[in-house]
Amino acid sequence: MNAKIDAKDVRRNFTTKSGEVEALGPFTMQIEEGEFVCIVGPSGCGKSTMLRVVGGLLNPSSGSVRIRHDGPESQAVSIVFQDYSIYAWKTVEANIRLGLDIAKVPREEANERVERWLRRMGLWDFRKAYPQTLSGGMRQRVSLARALVVEPDILLMDEPFAALDAQMRAVMQEELLAICQAEKRTVLFVTHSLDEAILLADRVFVMSARPGRLLAGYDVPFERPRTPDLRGTEQFAHLENEIWTLLRNEVNRDLTNVAADGRSKKLEAIS
Amino acid sequence: MSIETSTPAASRARTGTGQASAGVIERVPGPAERDAKAYRRRGQLSDNLLRWGTPILVLVLWQLFAMAKILDPQFWPSPGAVAQSLVENVSSGYLIDQLQVSMLRFFAGWGAGALFGLVLGAVLGTFRPARMAIEPLVSAVFTVPKLALFPLMLLLFGLGEMPKIILIALTVFVVVTISTATAIVAIPEGMKEPLRSAHATRWQTFRHLTFPMVLPEIFVSLRITTGMGVLVLVAVEMVQGASGLGYVIWSSWQVYDVERMYVGIITMSLAGVALQYLVMWVGRLVMPWRTAGKRTA
Ligand SMILES: Nc1ncnc2c1ncn2[C@@H]1O[C@H](COP(=O)(O)OP(=O)(O)OP(=O)(O)O)[C@@H](O)[C@H]1O
Ligand SMILES: [Mg+2]
Numbered sequence: 001m002n003a004k005i006d007a008k009d010v011r012r013n014f015t016t017k018s019g020e021v022e023a024l025g026p027f028t029m030q031i032e033e034g035e036f037v038c039i040v041g042p043s044g045c046g047k048s049t050m051l052r053v054v055g056g057l058l059n060p061s062s063g064s065v066r067i068r069h070d071g072p073e074s075q076a077v078s079i080v081f082q083d084y085s086i087y088a089w090k091t092v093e094a095n096i097r098l099g100l101d102i103a104k105v106p107r108e109e110a111n112e113r114v115e116r117w118l119r120r121m122g123l124w125d126f127r128k129a130y131p132q133t134l135s136g137g138m139r140q141r142v143s144l145a146r147a148l149v150v151e152p153d154i155l156l157m158d159e160p161f162a163a164l165d166a167q168m169r170a171v172m173q174e175e176l177l178a179i180c181q182a183e184k185r186t187v188l189f190v191t192h193s194l195d196e197a198i199l200l201a202d203r204v205f206v207m208s209a210r211p212g213r214l215l216a217g218y219d220v221p222f223e224r225p226r227t228p229d230l231r232g233t234e235q236f237a238h239l240e241n242e243i244w245t246l247l248r249n250e251v252n253r254d255l256t257n258v259a260a261d262g263r264s265k266k267l268e269a270i271s
Numbered sequence: 272m273s274i275e276t277s278t279p280a281a282s283r284a285r286t287g288t289g290q291a292s293a294g295v296i297e298r299v300p301g302p303a304e305r306d307a308k309a310y311r312r313r314g315q316l317s318d319n320l321l322r323w324g325t326p327i328l329v330l331v332l333w334q335l336f337a338m339a340k341i342l343d344p345q346f347w348p349s350p351g352a353v354a355q356s357l358v359e360n361v362s363s364g365y366l367i368d369q370l371q372v373s374m375l376r377f378f379a380g381w382g383a384g385a386l387f388g389l390v391l392g393a394v395l396g397t398f399r400p401a402r403m404a405i406e407p408l409v410s411a412v413f414t415v416p417k418l419a420l421f422p423l424m425l426l427l428f429g430l431g432e433m434p435k436i437i438l439i440a441l442t443v444f445v446v447v448t449i450s451t452a453t454a455i456v457a458i459p460e461g462m463k464e465p466l467r468s469a470h471a472t473r474w475q476t477f478r479h480l481t482f483p484m485v486l487p488e489i490f491v492s493l494r495i496t497t498g499m500g501v502l503v504l505v506a507v508e509m510v511q512g513a514s515g516l517g518y519v520i521w522s523s524w525q526v527y528d529v530e531r532m533y534v535g536i537i538t539m540s541l542a543g544v545a546l547q548y549l550v551m552w553v554g555r556l557v558m559p560w561r562t563a564g565k566r567t568a
Contacts, residue, residue, distance in 0.1 A: 057464050079468045081461070089483035089560045098479060102471045130563035150469070 002068070003030035004186045005054060005154065009063035011211070012049050022211035024049045026063060029205060029214050033068070034184040038197035040243070041207030041215075042251045047190045048082060048158050050212065054188060055079045055156050069153050075103070078152035080160040085143035086131050093118065093127040095142050099150035117145040121175075137168040144172070148179065157189045161196070170228060173199060181225050194240050194247070199230060206243060209250050218243055348530050353537070356530035366519070370538060373504060373515040376432060377546075380439025381500045385493060388444040392451025397473070397481070402452065413445045418506055425511065435507045442503050443496040450492035454485035487561065490554040497546040505539060516542075 011025030024046035031037050041047055052058040054065050055077050069076040086095045096117055100110040118124045121141040131139055161169045191197050197204045204218045222230055230236050303310045330350050336342045337349030360366040395402045417438055424434035466476050508517025520535035555562060
């Protein structure tokens with residue numbers, strides 16, 4: 001095995017009051033070391049579930065995920081969550097420190113690393129503030145810094161920028177591009193924005209409607225370092241269109257199923 | 272509509288939003304924005320007026336009714352007479368001694384009960400098997416009126432301080448245990464995930480998430496149990512022994528010293544208020560994030 005992440009026939013079911021829900025799979029993928037992979041798919045197709053399985057928060061019902069990693073397990077994976085990310089009772093600084101405290105990183109080194117990320121994320125002046133007093137974008141930067149400060153082998157991100165406004169989103173995308181280009185990390189990034197996926201990723205994976213399977217993987221041909229200007233190019237638009245066509249079919253298929261269920265949740269179908 | 276009617280509307284909505292005229296919504300600075308310092312000062316003034324004004328008003332009314340002979344002084348001595356008795360009992364040292372005795376009992380019982388309650392609550396909240404095994408017992412003890420156990424305590428522990436302290440402790444213990452355990456169980460799974468993904472130990476999870484997250488509930492239970500503890504304390508002191516504020520109240524009734532009876536009651540309730548404020552103050556101190564970003568602390 002030489003892929004960094006090797007997922008094989010991963011399935012995950014949930015038992016609910018109204019019966020068994022197949023949330024994911026069979027899902028198979030390989031991700032190489034240092035690759036940046038974005039995952040897109042219809043809402044509720046199992047993206048978060050898949051990420052949580054890879055992150056070790058949820059066991060697969062069947063199948064397996066193998067992750068190649070030397071060193072302590074605490075540095076293998078860190079996750080930026082879709083919600084619930086930072087703790088109200090900790091200051092910005094203490095939130096970012098959390099992973100280092102848990103890994104018992106020596107004080108001096110921890111201070112230094114926290115300071116580096118505080119400055120990098122533009123949070124230095126707010127290091128003593130409580131999350132309640134921050135803007136949404138600042139909170140998201142805190143949770144990003146908290147994940148990155150432990151210098152994980154693999155970074156799992158679940159729609160980390162979904163709650164941000166367009167400008168903040170662009171700024172954070174650029175920041176993430178810069179970080180990933182500087183220190184080659186393996187990143188698995190769930191998003192509902194194709195534009196974001198193509199800008200950031202080496203490869204874009206498209207998932208089917210629930211239970212999510214891997215429908216297709218697209219190589220993104222653009223050289224790094226990339227800048228947001230790429231969006232204007234014809235190649236970019238072409239790729240976006242190609243992926244969109246596939247995704248739209250999938251969403252439509254999903255909606256047909258939903259309509260057949262007698263429900264009518266058409267909005268927010270893609271996210 | 273004139274400008275004048277729009278200004279009070281703007282000040283009512285603290286955001287400074289007002290309806291200037293039909294079809295136009297105006298966003299203007301409210302009084303809080305125009306002069307923040309004065310606004311805060313006015314807010315504090317009104318808070319303090321309300322806080323001290325109500326009890327003072329009650330006292331004044333009481334005094335007036337007493338002077339007008341509307342209240343029978345045999346049952347309702349005037350505040351003046353009560354104050355006089357208060358001065359006598361304080362200067363003789365009697366009241367202070369009894370207050371001290373009561374407070375020592377209270378703190379011993381309440382402190383021990385809270386401490387053990389926190390520990391057991393944390394254990395029950397964290398370990399499911401422990402919860403399954405012990406929760407029914409705790410519920411059973413919770414249901415028993417604690418005062419009904421006092422004779423048993425006297426049998427077991429003799430006539431000293433021990434039975435009183437233990438009874439208060441038991442009352443506090445059960446409530447704190449239940450609140451702590453319930454609060455821990457209610458923590459959403461999503462809150463735990465950042466720690467699980469960092470491979471935090473049980474202790475680290477407790478320190479970084481569980482404990483701070485359930486602190487607000489713990490402090491509510493601490494505040495409520497001060498009231499329950501005082502209740503048990505007074506009852507127990509009335510029934511047995513010859514010391515403490517409960518005894519002061521009871522013995523005053525027996526010798527028909529109505530003024531001193533009121534002194535006892537008022538001292539007890541002031542002590543109760545002080546204890547609750549103490550708990551709330553400590554709460555604000557150890558949970559600084561709760562007041563962060565609030566308009567007024
Ligand atoms: N704990 C759970 N219990 C029951 N069902 C669940 C649970 N978690 C997820 N599911 C179901 O599994 C399916 C996939 O959920 P998941 O959160 O992975 O979707 P998603 O692709 O991340 O969606 P979105 O893009 O909206 O975030 C959904 O139908 C959801 O209802
Ligand atoms: Mg999701």
